[in-house]
Amino acid sequence: MLFPLSPSPAAPPRVVITGAGIVTALGLGWKLNAEGFRAGRRAFRPVSLFDVSRQRVKVAAEVDLPEILPPTRLNRRQLARLDRAGTMLVLAAQEAWQQAGWESAENLPLVLGTTAGGMLLGEAYYRQAVQQPLWHRQQATRAIHYQPQVQARMVLDAFGFSGPITIISNACASGSNAIGHAWDLVRCGQAERVVAGGYDALGELVFSGFDSLQALSPTVCRPFDAGRDGLALGEGAAVVTLETLESARRRGAAILGELIGYGTSIDVHHLTQPHPQGNTTLTVMKQACANAGVTPEKIDYLNAHGTGTLLNDSSEAHAISEWAGRRATTLPVSSTKASIGHLLGGAGAVEAVICLMALREQWLPPEIEFETPDPACKFPIVNKPQDARVNVVLSNSFGFGGVNATLILRRWA
Structure with missing residues (x-):
């Protein structure tokens, strides 16, 4: 019985990561993504998934998906129902599941973060209903497939375990908060093992909105x-x-890294704009460090939320500089969004796995195309691939609505 495990322990257990799967426009899986970052590649190209002829911007970081998925427990009918987001989710889950070496189990919690969820299915339904007005009357039950928990259920079915399922949807902090919530479940004695992550697929509605x-x-x-x-x-x-x-x-599992800290906060300054001085960003980084028992001097690399927008980057830069103090002038910082784009609800989870890569393989993810530092930046930006001694990393994720999340991971030697 994995869930619930026991009452909250007096001394919280250490939480380790034994499996990690990743899918980005750089490739499918750990190996291709690590190679891409170490080579300083960027994954942007003209959008081909939908018509952008009327849009101002016409590029994004699209994933090349395989025509046939590797074998899982999903049957033919379930595979036919998988949309683009669900396919990427199952691919990432398969890599993590295989690395962990877990067997099928009952009551194994699954915590996922997403922003768009099943929105692509909704878009497809809308287009077909407009083109064939009578068709949609016979397809009312398809509405259940637009819910993100249905995509999560595909993960359960693919690998033979049962929930509970928790979906966290709080904008671009969703993936980090999902992993943080899973960490809390284990630390509080509510579960011995948890599967967690985040995902989002490119869709016309979201692209057009931005x-x-x-x-x-x-x-x-x-x-x-x-x-x-x-x-x-x-x-x-x-x-x-x-x-x-x-x-x-007990299992003799290979350990990829340790999750040692998590913090979350809400910025009520504005619905879509962070506080100019990054007040709650500073709070969430301090909270995560307090949970981890580390100071800024112990952080070897900071994965910034770093979207590339004027207000967000300025706010985060102020917060990092204030939080790091004297350490700021020598603290390596970068944003992987310069290489793979902003993955919205999937960003925090994907960047957590990239941080694991940095810890395991001892290199820093570069921020390609960086040229002139913003005056608010008191810290050096990693702008080219480089090897480095990395023991502890901090990863930030912030979202619309003021939701903030910070994860701290440590190398497992």
């Missing part, structure tokens, strides 16, 4: 650069398997 807000860069996404002019969208998924250190050692 484009109409003029939030997308018409040139190149370059977070924290003085000449930055907007974000770039991407898509993808990442899944991690979390378990107690005792459970991992």
Whole structure:
């Protein structure tokens, strides 16, 4: 019985990561993504998934999906119902599941973060209903497939375990908060093992929305650069398997890293704009460090939320500088969104796995195209691939509505 495990323990158990799967426009899986970042690749290209002829911006980081999925427990009918987002989610989950070496189990919690969820299915339904007005009357039951828990259920069915399922949808902090919530479940003794992650797929509605807000860069996404002019969208998924250190050692599992801290907060300054001085960003980083028992001097790399927009980057830069103090001038910082785009609800989970790569393989993810530092940046930006000694990393995720999340991961030697 994995859930619930026991009353909250007096001494919280250490939580380790034994499996990690990732899907981005750089490739499917850990190996291709690590190679892409180490080579300093960027994954943007003209959008081909939908018509962008009327849009101001016409590029994004699209994922090349396989025509046939690797074998799972999903039957032919379930595979036919998988949409683009669900496919990326299952691919990421499969890599994590295989790395962890877990067997099918009852009552294994699944916590996922997403923003769009089943929106692509809704878009397809709408188009077909408009083109064939009588068709949609016979398809009312398809509405149940637009819910994100249906995509999550596909993960359960694919690998033979049962929930409970928790879906966290609080904008671009969703993926990090999903992993953080899973960490809390294990630390509080509510579960011995948890599957967690985040995902989102490119869709016409979301792309058009950001484009109409003029939030997308018409040139190149370059977070924290003085000449930055907007974000770039991407898509993808990442899944991690979390378990107690005792459970991992009992199984003789290979440990990829340890999740040692998590913080979350709400910025009520504005619905879509962060506080100019990054007050709650500062709060969430301090909270995560307090949970982890580390100071800024112990952080070897900071994965910034770094969207490339004027207000977000300026706010985060102020917060990082205030939080880091003297350490700021030597703290390596970068935003992977310059390479793979902003994955919205999947961003935090994908970036957590990239941080795991940095810890495991001892390199820093570069921020390609960075040229001129914003005056608010008191810290160095990693702008080219480089090897480095990395033991502890901090990863930020912030979203519309003022939701903030910070994760802290430690190398497992």
